[in-house]
Amino acid sequence: MPTVLIADDEVDHRELLTIALHRLGYDVVTAADSAGALARLAGGGIDAALIDVRMPGGSGIELCRQIRGSAETELLPIMVISADVHRHQIMTALHAGADDFLPKPFSRAELTTRMETLLRTRPSAAARSASAARAALLASRHALIEETPAVPYRHTA
Incomplete structure (x- = not known):
């Protein structure tokens, strides 16, 4: 079964998530902060990460950015979990x-469904590279259009 990293500074939350994920058949490793999570990820073998937003020494949002910024972990499926469910917080996590973003409190059924979806829809390196190439192509087309001087229209009769 897949191995899931749980990064949460609250011991009780880590234990509850660990129990729930073990019952679903997942292996679990935990970290109490961003530094510990990055150390666990550096060891390899992690298939997905559940990250709390508020942690000491660096937020879960910053941890997401670090994970995406590393070639070794850029494709890792990440679910942010937080009791702070303001639209801005959700959008910040997704950006x-x-x-995915899972608001606290949540049911075990919701956690199960979202974990299955998270792991099933994990992007391949090729798919992410193709998306990046499409984005670069669109950006270059947009830049070309912006740089092209406007030609006045002359009506001839």
Whole structure:
């Protein structure tokens, strides 16, 4: 079964998530902060990450950015978990690279469904590269259009 990293500074939350994920058949590794999570990820063998937003020494949002910024972990499926469910917080997490946002409190059924979806829709390196290439192509086309001087229209009768 897949191995899931849980990064949360609250011991009780880590334990509850660990129990729930073990019951679903997942292997679990935990970290109490961003530095510990990055150390666990550096060891390899992690298939997905559940990250709390508020942690000491660096937020879960910043951890998302670090994960996405590393070639070794850029494709790792990430679910951010938080009790802070303001639209701005959710959008910030998604813009930082999270694949999903799970608001606290949540049911075990919701966690199960979202974990299965997260792992099933994990992008391949080829798919992410193709997306990046499409984005670069669109950006270059936009830049070309912006740089092209406007030609006045002359009506001839």
